[in-house]
Amino acid sequence: MKLFDKAGALWRRMSRRERRLALMTLAAVAFFAGFSVFHSAQNRLNMLDGTLDRLHEDIVNYANQIVHREAVEALYGQVAAQHSSAWSEAEIRDRLRQEVYRLARNVPQTLDENGIPVNVPNESGNLVEIPSLGEGIMAEGGEGYRQYMLNLRIPPVPVTSLVAFLQRLQQSPQSLRIDKLELNRMPDSPLVAASIDITRTIADGSKTGPALSPESRSADVTAPGVPSGRIPLSASDWTGDGCAVALVDEDGGGSVLEIRAEREGGLAELLRKMPAGSVYEMNIELSADGPAVLAVGVPGAGGEYPNPEPLRADGGVYRYRVRFGVSGDGDAVPVACPRLVAGSAGAVVRVHNLLLRKIME
Numbered sequence: 001m002k003l004f005d006k007a008g009a010l011w012r013r014m015s016r017r018e019r020r021l022a023l024m025t026l027a028a029v030a031f032f033a034g035f036s037v038f039h040s041a042q043n044r045l046n047m048l049d050g051t052l053d054r055l056h057e058d059i060v061n062y063a064n065q066i067v068h069r070e071a072v073e074a075l076y077g078q079v080a081a082q083h084s085s086a087w088s089e090a091e092i093r094d095r096l097r098q099e100v101y102r103l104a105r106n107v108p109q110t111l112d113e114n115g116i117p118v119n120v121p122n123e124s125g126n127l128v129e130i131p132s133l134g135e136g137i138m139a140e141g142g143e144g145y146r147q148y149m150l151n152l153r154i155p156p157v158p159v160t161s162l163v164a165f166l167q168r169l170q171q172s173p174q175s176l177r178i179d180k181l182e183l184n185r186m187p188d189s190p191l192v193a194a195s196i197d198i199t200r201t202i203a204d205g206s207k208t209g210p211a212l213s214p215e216s217r218s219a220d221v222t223a224p225g226v227p228s229g230r231i232p233l234s235a236s237d238w239t240g241d242g243c244a245v246a247l248v249d250e251d252g253g254g255s256v257l258e259i260r261a262e263r264e265g266g267l268a269e270l271l272r273k274m275p276a277g278s279v280y281e282m283n284i285e286l287s288a289d290g291p292a293v294l295a296v297g298v299p300g301a302g303g304e305y306p307n308p309e310p311l312r313a314d315g316g317v318y319r320y321r322v323r324f325g326v327s328g329d330g331d332a333v334p335v336a337c338p339r340l341v342a343g344s345a346g347a348v349v350r351v352h353n354l355l356l357r358k359i360m361e
Contacts, residue, residue: 156191242266261342290347
């Protein structure tokens, strides 16, 4: 109380000019203190926003790594199915013998689902002749695989036929490797004989468990009626109007969803059912050759929730993020998520990855 009494007495002794100066000083001090607090809070919020963005990017990157890992494991599982470590040495030699004789034909047979040549008559003759195959040698190649080595002796043939046979060996699905090649030619003959050492690699399979089939890999992610998660790429789940939708193989392995526009304004969309009032965030990796836009909206209608976002049409793969709220009533509101609209006929859009995440209700 004495402090307030002293302050009151001091205020009464001040002139009007001194009082104005005191009020201005107090106002300046209060403004500076408030600005300092605001600036400190703003810096803290910006730091938290940056941390949230960084964590979100980490989550999306981890999801992408899971997608690519599963694709690699599925491809490796397909290879391991044709190179089972449970085979005996006799079984490995028999399969290798079948493959070598298949490749020696002018027109090799196709393979069945187990990698066995289809039994059809050899009406076109042979590219090269292989009179007989000797016994091979089984060797431990290292952790996770074994190697079976075999020598082939080919009687004199034209050089072009021998080169074509070597190319077939290199491209064989049985993981064959040419280790040694010896050529012999008589001085008065255009034909060459060859001795070829080849090695077949037999994979033991994945150490983390059996390879997943496409059906089982889709079981732990979102099916067409489930709201959120990583969305498997399946052409049958998409609806196209003026667009052709197909699942195609990438050069480096894996598959992408390709949408090819047949007319300007053609669209392709994926139908999802979501509870009304919810907020979602869609992360999608796209590449485009031609003008197109990305949107989210009512299935089959022109209205979009957020504004459509134009795609970069340079063929590069880019990640797009769209956050939207679901309007309407009920727990199963149909939403086209995503919707891709072509700006011209012949435009091609490829979907590389799709992740849908529920933010809030």
